[in-house]
Amino acid sequence: MSAGPVVVVHGGAGSLESEADRRQYLVGVAGALDAGVAALADGCAAAVRAAVVFMEAHTIMNAGRGAALAADGTAALDAGFMDGATRRYGGVTGVRRCMHPVLLAARLADEGDFGRFLGPPDVDALPEEFGVPACLPEELITARARAILDRRLAAKVTPGAAPYLDTVGAVALDANGHVAAAVSTGGMSMKRAGRIGDSPVVGSGFWADDAVGACVTTGVGEALARMGTARRCMQLVADGLSETPAAAADRALDELIEFDGDERGASGLILVTRAGDVVLDHNSPEMSGGWARPDGTRDVTHLWRRPG
Numbered sequence: 001m002s003a004g005p006v007v008v009v010h011g012g013a014g015s016l017e018s019e020a021d022r023r024q025y026l027v028g029v030a031g032a033l034d035a036g037v038a039a040l041a042d043g044c045a046a047a048v049r050a051a052v053v054f055m056e057a058h059t060i061m062n063a064g065r066g067a068a069l070a071a072d073g074t075a076a077l078d079a080g081f082m083d084g085a086t087r088r089y090g091g092v093t094g095v096r097r098c099m100h101p102v103l104l105a106a107r108l109a110d111e112g113d114f115g116r117f118l119g120p121p122d123v124d125a126l127p128e129e130f131g132v133p134a135c136l137p138e139e140l141i142t143a144r145a146r147a148i149l150d151r152r153l154a155a156k157v158t159p160g161a162a163p164y165l166d167t168v169g170a171v172a173l174d175a176n177g178h179v180a181a182a183v184s185t186g187g188m189s190m191k192r193a194g195r196i197g198d199s200p201v202v203g204s205g206f207w208a209d210d211a212v213g214a215c216v217t218t219g220v221g222e223a224l225a226r227m228g229t230a231r232r233c234m235q236l237v238a239d240g241l242s243e244t245p246a247a248a249a250d251r252a253l254d255e256l257i258e259f260d261g262d263e264r265g266a267s268g269l270i271l272v273t274r275a276g277d278v279v280l281d282h283n284s285p286e287m288s289g290g291w292a293r294p295d296g297t298r299d300v301t302h303l304w305r306r307p308g
C-alpha cells in the first residue's frame with residue numbers, strides 16, 4: 001500500500017505463549033501507532049521515537065521495563081536509531097539503567113561525524129548526560145519476565161529457542177519525504193551475558209536512507225547480523241533487484257534460512273519506501289505489527305506464517 005506519510009511498527013517476530021499475550025501485544029502496537037502518528041507532524045524521527053517509547057513502556061513487550069532477561073537474570077537493553085535525511089545513526093548496547101534506551105540511541109546520532117554506537121561502561125552515564133530519566137537495574141525487571149526465564153531455565157530450554165519474546169521497532173515517512181527507523185529490545189531471552197544481537201547494529205537491525213526508505217528487523221539476531229538484513233533489504237529495493245518492496249522483503253528473509261537449510265534463522269522485518277509503500281513480512285511463526293496514516297487509515301494485525 002502506498003499513500004504518503006505513514007508510521008509502521010512491529011511488536012516482534014517471536015512466538016508468544018497465549019492468546020491473552022497476543023491481544024496485549026496488539027494493544028501495544030495500536031498505542032505505538034497512535035503515539036507515532038501524533039508525533040509525525042514533528043517529523044519522522046519524532047514519530048519513530050514516540051512509537052518505540054510507547055512500546056518500551058508497555059511492559060509485556062520485550063523492550064524497556066519488562067524486557068527479556070539474560071541467562072544470569074539481568075536485563076541488558078539494546079536500541080538503535082537512524083535518520084534517513086542525514087544517514088546519522090545511534091546505537092546502545094548493554095543498557096541497565098534506563099527504561100528508554102531508544103532515546104539514548106537517538107541522541108547518540110548527533111555525536112561525531114556519523115553517529116555513535118556505545119556499550120558498557122560508558123553507556124550507563126548517558127541518561128544523566130542526555131537528561132533522559134535513569135533507573136535502577138532491578139526496575140527493568142518484571143515478575144513476568146523473571147517467571148518466563150525461570151520456566152525456561154527449569155525446562156533446560158536451549159538459549160534463544162522460542163518463545164523468546166520480541167524486539168519492538170518503528171519506521172516512518174513524513175510529509176517532507178524523510179524517513180527514520182528505531183528499534184529497542186532486551187534481546188533473546190536467556191541470552192549469554194554480554195551478547196549483542198542485530199538490533200543495535202546499524203545495517204543489521206535498522207537502516208534509513210531518504211533515497212530509498214527505512215527498515216527494522218526482528219528475530220534471530222545472529223542470523224540478521226550475519227546478513228546485514230535491514231540494509232540488504234533496502235539495497236534490494238534501491239537496486240530494483242526484486243520486483244516489488246514486498247518481494248525484496250521476502251528475499252532478504254529467505255536469505256536468513258536458505259543457507260542453513262532449516263528455520264533457525266527465521267525472522268521478520270517492517271519497511272517503508274520513500275514512496276510510502278509499506279511492508280510487514282516474516283518467516284518466523286508469528287509477528288505482530290501495523291501501520292497508520294495521518295488521515296486515520298490504519299491496520300493492526302497479528303500475522304501468522306503462510307502455509308508453504
Ligand code: ASP
Nearest residue numbers: 166167187197218219221
Ligand atoms: N533481534 C533481537 C535480538 O536478537 C531479538 C528479537 O527480535 O526478538 O536481540
